[in-house]
Structure formats: C-alpha cells, structure tokens
Amino acid sequence: MLRRLLQPFWVLLAIIFLIEAWLWDHLEPIVARIVAAIPLRSLKHWLAARIETLSPALTLVVFVVPVVLLFPLKLLGMWLLMHHQWKLALGTIVFGKMVGVGITAFIFDVTRSKLLQMPWFAWLYDAVLTLRRKAAALVDPIKQRIREIVSDVLGGNTRGWSARLVRQITRFRRSVQAR
Numbered sequence: 001m002l003r004r005l006l007q008p009f010w011v012l013l014a015i016i017f018l019i020e021a022w023l024w025d026h027l028e029p030i031v032a033r034i035v036a037a038i039p040l041r042s043l044k045h046w047l048a049a050r051i052e053t054l055s056p057a058l059t060l061v062v063f064v065v066p067v068v069l070l071f072p073l074k075l076l077g078m079w080l081l082m083h084h085q086w087k088l089a090l091g092t093i094v095f096g097k098m099v100g101v102g103i104t105a106f107i108f109d110v111t112r113s114k115l116l117q118m119p120w121f122a123w124l125y126d127a128v129l130t131l132r133r134k135a136a137a138l139v140d141p142i143k144q145r146i147r148e149i150v151s152d153v154l155g156g157n158t159r160g161w162s163a164r165l166v167r168q169i170t171r172f173r174r175s176v177q178a179r
Contacts, residue, residue: 011142014135021132023101030102051110059114060121066103070096 051062073096080089108115116122 011138014138017131017135018139020101021135023098048110051114054114056114056117056121059111060118063104063107063111063115066100066107070100070103073099 051059054062073092077089077093077096080092116125
C-alpha cells in the first residue's frame with residue numbers, strides 16, 4: 001500500500017533528476033563552445049594547467065566555487081518570487097540554473113580525473129550514475145506511453161484513449177465539486 005502511494009513521488013523525483021541530467025548533457029557542449037570562442041586562449045590554458053597542479057582536495061574547491069558564486073542569483077530569484085515578480089523571478093532562476101549547470105559541467109570535465117582520485121568522490125560519482133540509470137528505467141515506460149499517445153493523435157487514431165481521458169476529467173471535476 002505504502003509503495004503504491006509513494007510511486008508518484010518517486011516518478012516525480014526521477015523526472016527531476018533526469019531533467020538535471022539532460023541539462024548537464026546538453027549545456028556542457030554549449031559552454032565548451034562558448035569557452036572555446038573566448039579569445040583568451042592563454043588564460044584558458046593557464047587555468048587548465050593550474051587545476052592540473054592542484055591536489056584532489058583543492059580541485060574539489062574549484063569544482064564547488066560556481067555553486068557558491070551563483071547562490072546570490074538564486075537568492076535574487078527567491079526575493080523576486082516573494083515580491084510577486086513572477087516572470088522576472090522565473091527568468092532569473094532558469095538563467096541561474098542553466099549557467100550553473102553549464103559552468104559546473106565544464107569545470108567537472110576539467111577536474112574529473114583529479115576528483116575521481118578521491119575514493120569517496122568516485123563512490124558518489126558511481127552512485128549518481130547508477131541512480132541516473134534507475135531513474136531512466138522508472139521514467140522510460142511513461143515516456144513510451146506518452147509517445148504512443150502522441151503518435152496516435154498525430155496519426156488520427158483517437159479511439160480508446162480519448163474516452164478514458166474524458167472519464168478521468170469527469171471524475172476529477174466531480175471530486176473538485178465535492179469539496
């Protein structure tokens with residue numbers, strides 16, 4: 001019973017995790033291109049060389065710095081929400097998220113070998129990859145069902161699912177009206 005009640009929570013958590021993973025996968029190459037376009041090649045090489053000379057523990061500090069630097073931007077987004085500036089708040093939060101994930105992905109790419117030298121970090125990295133695979137396995141059947149529904153609708157085959165959708169909407173309306 002408890003497992004059935006918690007299923008939507010786990011699916012939602014898996015979806016959020018996979019969105020983060022998707023952002024990571026898609027923003028890292030964009031940030032890499034932006035960094036490659038910066039004309040200060042000597043600065044980039046110098047930075048990579050400095051990171052290479054750091055110990056794994058100090059490399060962890062370099063990896064965490066973007067999170068700390070972007071924290072005020074997240075606070076600004078929360079402040080805007082509190083003052084009912086919905087669009088600006090959403091824009092600020094999304095901008096901060098995308099920049100944070102992109103920069104963190106770039107820095108992680110530069111620092112990965114050093115960070116993985118720390119046993120606890122290697123264990124955590126493997127655990128996150130395992131969690132990502134489990135989240136994908138949990139969400140994949142839902143994504144497949146959504147693809148089938150969209151394919152049916154675009155193909156003109158609305159029999160079957162539309163009657164079920166109407167019943168669910170009717171049931172939802174009745175439950176709302178009963179309150």
